[in-house]
Amino acid sequence: MWRRRLGRWVLSVCLILNANLVAASTLLFLTAEETPLYQAWSRDPHRSPTLCFTLARPSADVTLQGFLSLDRPEGPPIPARKTQTLDSLADLCHRERAQVVVALGDEAARMILRACQLPTLLVGMTRQQLAPLLADARREPVSAIYREADPSLDLRLARALLPNARTVGVLVPTPEPAWLMSLRVEGRRLAFALDEIAVTDDLDAVRMLRPRLTGLDAVLLPPDANIVNEWSLKPLLLMTVRQGVPVLGGSTARYVEAGVLAAVVADERRMPEQMRALIAELAHGRTPHPTYPASVRVAINRTVAETLSVSAEAIHRAWSLFSTP
Template sequence: MWALWVFSSLVFTVAAHAQDSANQTVYLAGSGNTALDQHIGSLLQDRLGDGVTLLPISDDQIPLIENTPVVSVGPAAFSRVRQANRSIPILAMLVQQSFIDGFAELAPGQISGVLYDVPLLRQALTGKAILPQANTVAILATPGSVELYEPLLDQLPLHGMTARVFVVESDGDLIPTLVRALGYGDFLLAAPDDAIYNPRTIKHILLTAYRRNKIVIGPSQAYVRAGALASSYAPFPEMANLGANALKEYFATGQFPDPSYPTRYRVEINDQVARSLNIPIPDREALNQTIQDELTNAGGPQGD
């Protein structure tokens, strides 16, 4: 079905389609990963229904768009769309809050996003759900990223936890700082901070934690596959629900809602790491419910 949709869409011109189509139209600027773009496109189209037509668009067509929303998949696609046409409304998918918030503040209602990074509080509570006795959370940061963790430091006491941020001053300081952090925390909370967690460093971080019988939580499913114990993540269907709702609100009001997180998450577990560290893992659904119950009962933010 998607293949037919893509083939038929390639024959249109932006101007002609805008004039002739009776349906509302949304354009999709892809990431370049065909399978990912097709999957997100299919999920969005299903949720938007027959009254909205979702069409892929090439870079040379973007400047021709007027008053028609564009869904961009990933930060690179958003940047291409924004640079090519600064007047069109954009819904950015698969972007982090730190990436899109500045754009949304400059163009409120015209730029929004479905946030891909998981709220740090939820990630911390994922560690707590796996290790109920855990009370202290260790965090690594660079001098430039310390401020990102201020909200979490304020939120954790509401959930019976405390955290300490250990600052990595230089590349050579990473492992010594990590060792100090592991000595403090019941687990290491890994955030989407590329200066700390990247392909060059992650193996050393995970091995150092493993040798000290400490677990790493987060920052994503990819890192769980690499050796972190667990990470919460938003399933693509949930992100598509949020994206479709944002588009429907735009068509109804002419304004996008603010960038937001999904409200439903799942937990990815590295079972091999759990067995190696002799950590019993509850059922995935039980983990999800434990995290949600803690957020609800403590009155904490559900997805901020």
């Protein structure tokens, strides 16, 4: 169902928007998901889709959607070409004149990196997911914007929502993740005592957190699917709610919808501005460092906030902390 909806939506974008076909093609965008980021980029007046396409992988039951876009909104409008069905992404990469490829999500990223020897920007994947892809040797430059916001921002959110909190339990994957150092620095700045709970997997997370809860004012979830996932999130939330301990964090707003009190998450609708800067670097042969989203927003579960007696004043303070100027 969602694939049919996505296909119809991509086709409508291609039929409505126009492009100057005299200009050189600059961007190839590929995704398996219709997300706010994909919609925002497609509707950017400076990058009008021309060739739209679908790419089916029957063996994997995956259908990817995408478009080729131009970087010149000026000139006489020419109707975009309709959606084409492609058998090979490699053929498209060689036939068209894209300078940079954007892959949104895991499926798109793996296909792009195999098929296209072009500068590539990977978006919509966690730092954990991206690590092995970025480590592979490749002639063309590759960069990324992580799906999750900087975990240290969740500590700032915790201080705004929980002004009296002192000890925050942090589930720490082993080996020690790269983000832990900045989290320690931010914890000291905010006068938090971090209780680092070393865990190896999702089962270990549930087992190790349980006896520590009585000494915690809050729990911070790591952006690590091996530790926090569909299996472990439910028991983690059940035990913390029973103890009245707020839980913050998670790579997307879905964690908040599932019962996490609050999290700082990427604001996908405002991400194209950051993407344009990285694409310009890639187009000139440079390899910008992978980075966290520059635009973020606060997601708060109002029901959980009420259950935990989080005040309206604290919620307003949290919104103001990360509001757009």
